[in-house]
Each structure stands twice: as C-alpha cells, then as structure tokens.
Amino acid sequence: MVIDVIIPAYNEEASIGLVIAELPRQLVREVIVCDNNSRDRTAQVGEAAGATVVRELRPGYGSACLRGMQHIAHRPVAEQPDIVVFVDGDHSDYPEQLPELVAPITEGGYDLVIGSRALGQTEAGSMTLPQVFGNWLATNLIRLFYGYEFTDLGPFRAIRYPALVELGMRDPDFGWTVEMQVRAAKAGLRCTEVPVRYRQRIGVSKISGTVRGTLLAGHKILWTIFKLI
Numbered sequence: 001m002v003i004d005v006i007i008p009a010y011n012e013e014a015s016i017g018l019v020i021a022e023l024p025r026q027l028v029r030e031v032i033v034c035d036n037n038s039r040d041r042t043a044q045v046g047e048a049a050g051a052t053v054v055r056e057l058r059p060g061y062g063s064a065c066l067r068g069m070q071h072i073a074h075r076p077v078a079e080q081p082d083i084v085v086f087v088d089g090d091h092s093d094y095p096e097q098l099p100e101l102v103a104p105i106t107e108g109g110y111d112l113v114i115g116s117r118a119l120g121q122t123e124a125g126s127m128t129l130p131q132v133f134g135n136w137l138a139t140n141l142i143r144l145f146y147g148y149e150f151t152d153l154g155p156f157r158a159i160r161y162p163a164l165v166e167l168g169m170r171d172p173d174f175g176w177t178v179e180m181q182v183r184a185a186k187a188g189l190r191c192t193e194v195p196v197r198y199r200q201r202i203g204v205s206k207i208s209g210t211v212r213g214t215l216l217a218g219h220k221i222l223w224t225i226f227k228l229i
Contacts (some may be wrong), residue, residue: 001082002029008064009089010036013045020049022095034064060173085158090201093156096194099216106165106190111163111189115156120195134218141225146185153177175224184229
C-alpha cells in the first residue's frame with residue numbers, strides 16, 4: 001500500500017530532521033512537513049532531510065494538518081495514497097514504530113489506528129498531569145456518547161486516505177485529534193489502537209508547555225466532543 005506521512009511543525013528545527021530520519025523510508029512514499037509559519041529553520045531542515053515542505057500561514061495544529069491534506073488532494077486520483085500517517089515534529093513519538101501503526105489497516109482491514117501512549121511506555125515527564133487527565137476525560141466521553149473505546153488522543157495515527165477524506169475534517173487547532181476520532185465514531189469506521197512509546201519532546205510544547213495553551217486545548221477538546229453530538 002502507498003503510505004504518505006504528514007508532519008505538522010511549528011519552530012521544530014532542532015527535531016524535524018530526527019523525525020524524518022527515523023521514519024522507515026522504504027515504506028513511505030512521501031514525507032510532507034507542514035511548516036506552520038515557523039520563525040526558525042524548520043522548513044530548510046525538513047527539505048534537507050528529504051521531505052516535501054508546504055507552508056501554512058494560518059496558525060494552528062489542525063491548520064497545518066489540513067494543509068498537508070490539501071497537498072495530497074492535488075495529486076491525480078491514481079496517485080493518491082492508500083494510507084496517511086500523522087506524526088508530530090517534536091520527536092516525542094517514535095517514527096520507527098510506523099509498521100506497527102499501519103499493520104491493523106494493511107493486515108486487519110481497519111480504517112483508523114491510534115497510537116496509544118496510555119497502552120504503551122511513556123518516559124517520565126513526557127506527559128503532564130493535565131494531558132493525562134484530559135485524555136482520560138475525553139476518551140470516556142467518547143465512550144459514553146459514541147460507544148467507541150479509545151484510551152488516548154495520541155497524535156501518532158494512521159488512517160485510510162479515502163476514509164480521511166470522507167470525515168470532512170475542519171478543526172484548525174487544538175481539537176484536531178479528538179475531531180477525527182469523534183467523526184470516525186459517528187461514521188462507523190473500524191477503529192483500533194496499538195501501544196506506542198512516548199518520550200520528552202525536544203523544546204517546549206506550544207500547548208501543554210503553557211497554562212494558557214493547556215486551558216485552551218482542554219476547552220476546545222470538550223467543545224468539539226459536545227458540538228458533534
């Protein structure tokens with residue numbers, strides 16, 4: 001199957017090269033770095049590492065992901081991928097686990113696979129208490145309202161490209177990951193999780209690294225869940 005990787009990135013010059021280098025490139029056709037108006041050399045480092053760099057001036061995690069999807073959508077239909085993998089550009093995920101992530105799709109017929117940090121091994125200090133609690137609350141609300149069992153809103157995820165297109169993703173910022181899972185549940189997609197490892201990111205998080213970012217993300221996640229009911 002043809003696999004493309006989308007990496008949203010904002011000021012990740014110290015880490016983006018490592019993320020690209022650790023992807024199993026024999027399995028990946030194209031790595032797309034979505035530079036979210038970085039003020040550093042993220043774009044140059046990404047290009048030097050062999051990625052296609054596209055730029056999104058509108059701030060927001062979801063905006064960067066949507067720009068990557070737009071890049072893919074401009075391909076002729078015959079050249080569109082079978083699977084799209086999303087991975088963060090901060091080196092907190094383990095890109096080499098991509099084969100484990102896509103296996104339920106390639107071998108089991110699933111549509112969406114979430115890399116679950118809750119089921120895997122997390123390095124001490126890699127997730128804040130608000131992150132852990134927020135994931136627990138959000139996944140329990142999804143279970144309550146939509147009947148789908150998730151343990152995490154992890155950013156490392158794989159989805160069949162046709163299913164991704166059908167979801168009609170819109171969220172421009174913090175609600176991107178939960179929106180995908182809620183829309184997948186509403187659409188009746190076959191979803192599962194695989195355990196993934198997680199480590200402390202390189203640099204400071206733009207979301208969980210600040211009180212304001214944490215509060216905004218928490219509010220947006222809950223608002224997204226209830227909005228889509």
